[in-house]
Amino acid sequence: MSYIEFLKEYGPRFWDGTLVTAGQFFLASALAIVIALVAGLMKLSRNGLIRGIAVVYIEIFRGTSLLVQLYWIFFVLPLFGLTLPKFTAGFVAVGMNLGAYGAELVRGGIQSVPKGQWEAAYALSMSPMRRMWRIILPQAFVNMLPPWGNLLIELLKNTALVALISVSDLMFEAKQINGSTFLSAQTFGTALIIYYVFARFIVTPFMRWLELVMRRKLGRA
Amino acid sequence: MMEDLSNYPLELTGDNVPMVRFLKVTKRYGDLVVLDQLDLDVAEGEMVTIIGPSGSGKTTVLRMLMTLETINEGVIYVDGKPLTHMEKNGKLVPADRKYLRKARSQIGMCFQHFNLFPHMTALENCMEGPVQVLGMKKAEARERAEELLELVGMSDKRDQHPSRLSGGQQQRVAIARALAMRPKVMLFDEVTSALDPEVIGEVTNVIRSLVEKHNLTMLMVTHQMGFAKDISDRVCFFFDGKIEEQGAPEDLFGNPQKERTQQFLSAVKEAD
Numbered sequence: 340m341s342y343i344e345f346l347k348e349y350g351p352r353f354w355d356g357t358l359v360t361a362g363q364f365f366l367a368s369a370l371a372i373v374i375a376l377v378a379g380l381m382k383l384s385r386n387g388l389i390r391g392i393a394v395v396y397i398e399i400f401r402g403t404s405l406l407v408q409l410y411w412i413f414f415v416l417p418l419f420g421l422t423l424p425k426f427t428a429g430f431v432a433v434g435m436n437l438g439a440y441g442a443e444l445v446r447g448g449i450q451s452v453p454k455g456q457w458e459a460a461y462a463l464s465m466s467p468m469r470r471m472w473r474i475i476l477p478q479a480f481v482n483m484l485p486p487w488g489n490l491l492i493e494l495l496k497n498t499a500l501v502a503l504i505s506v507s508d509l510m511f512e513a514k515q516i517n518g519s520t521f522l523s524a525q526t527f528g529t530a531l532i533i534y535y536v537f538a539r540f541i542v543t544p545f546m547r548w549l550e551l552v553m554r555r556k557l558g559r560a
Numbered sequence: 561m562m563e564d565l566s567n568y569p570l571e572l573t574g575d576n577v578p579m580v581r582f583l584k585v586t587k588r589y590g591d592l593v594v595l596d597q598l599d600l601d602v603a604e605g606e607m608v609t610i611i612g613p614s615g616s617g618k619t620t621v622l623r624m625l626m627t628l629e630t631i632n633e634g635v636i637y638v639d640g641k642p643l644t645h646m647e648k649n650g651k652l653v654p655a656d657r658k659y660l661r662k663a664r665s666q667i668g669m670c671f672q673h674f675n676l677f678p679h680m681t682a683l684e685n686c687m688e689g690p691v692q693v694l695g696m697k698k699a700e701a702r703e704r705a706e707e708l709l710e711l712v713g714m715s716d717k718r719d720q721h722p723s724r725l726s727g728g729q730q731q732r733v734a735i736a737r738a739l740a741m742r743p744k745v746m747l748f749d750e751v752t753s754a755l756d757p758e759v760i761g762e763v764t765n766v767i768r769s770l771v772e773k774h775n776l777t778m779l780m781v782t783h784q785m786g787f788a789k790d791i792s793d794r795v796c797f798f799f800d801g802k803i804e805e806q807g808a809p810e811d812l813f814g815n816p817q818k819e820r821t822q823q824f825l826s827a828v829k830e831a832d
Binding site: 474 | 626741
């Protein structure tokens with residue numbers, strides 16, 4: 340079977356898998372961003388308890404294996420009465436894991452905003468909430484974008500693990516195709532290329548564009 | 561240990577209530593005493609300049625008045641009311657954050673490094689406080705911001721971001737931003753120190769016009785003796801956390817009484 344014939348035969352299944360992977364990627368990214376923002380802000384709180392919760396969260400999700408976390412969420416939580424559909428369990432695990440990494444980016448981004456900006460906002464009598472939201476976060480956001488680009492590519496690649504709880508993503512389809520055709524090179528080669536194209540020609544350009552837009556907003560570009 | 565504040569009045573009353581009063585204010589960093597039992601009054605509409613060697617506590621005076629620094633002892637009053645403290649059961653206690661936020665809105669400050677918000681245009685910088693803090697309508701805030709940018713000669717650059725402006729232009733916008741909050745007291749903390757020599761004049765001219773045309777109470781820390789001499793009603797020479805000498809500019813610069821003042825002024829003159 341030529342590679343062209345192989346693609347004709349199995350292309351639709353690769354496509355279906357890619358759509359599921361894209362779904363996992365977008366939902367996990369959204370979750371990771373929200374978690375990162377919340378945990379990052381909590382880590383900067385003056386309140387020791389709030390800070391402590393964030394530290395524990397970050398330590399657990401950054402310090403243990405994503406695969407184990409995925410199995411916990413999918414296989415162990417039902418024992419405690421929380422059963423999630425596999426698709427949900429997949430992106431929740433990936434999002435919570437990468438969110439812990441993102442929290443450090445948020446914290447670092449906020450701390451990289453010069454002290455003078457905090458003082459200027461203070462001198463205008465802004466409340467701490469407004470100061471964070473209107474003055475500090477927009478600037479922190481720009482500083483954080485390059486490392487977030489990296490993190491999102493990492494996240495995309497990590498979504499391949501959800502195949503292990505039978506979410507029919509790109510990796511799952513590839514394994515199935517490989518199981519019935521034994522054309523490993525073609526199968527995993529195709530999967531490899533799709534992941535690469537996704538990261539290189541969708542995620543990276545999007546982040547670059549976002550960076551440019553934000554820099555323009557700052558009048559830097 | 562709580563400081564005994566029973567000797568401090570809950571508010572200042574009488575005929576000559578100063579706009580700003582420091583009453584026995586002490587500031588320490590650990591063992592280092594930055595300001596020692598400082599007493600300083602600034603009358604309404606007065607322009608007071610603070611000079612002195614670095615480390616003499618002059619910037620700290622402004623930062624305490626902006627409540628950017630806490631104080632260890634004493635009370636600061638603005639317009640007769642305590643700034644750093646609030647009344648609770650007939651006694652003065654250190655102000656909480658809410659009180660401070662309200663109290664410090666009477667004070668405007670300009671910084672050495674301008675600290676304009678880089679993600680906003682000049683106009684947006686000047687509208688931010690009025691809209692977000694004072695709750696003003698956007699159209700009204702815009703009108704006020706435009707007037708103030710006009711006042712500082714920055715109308716034509718109102719839609720530029722700070723990164724497109726020179727240091728002198730940024731500082732003028734920063735002055736307009738502070739004025740937009742309609743403060744009773746304006747603080748200028750070495751506002752020309754970070755500027756190239758050729759643009760210092762555009763900032764000092766703005767401050768000069770404020771002094772001449774507006775009845776604003778101002779405190780300024782500066783290294784520019786000529787400018788201080790020109791526009792101040794009074795000059796305070798700080799040394800070692802205390803006011804070593806103060807007086808009208810022509811007296812203090814023309815005929816300083818204390819040896820340290822003489823030394824400082826002649827050292828500054830040599831450097832010029």
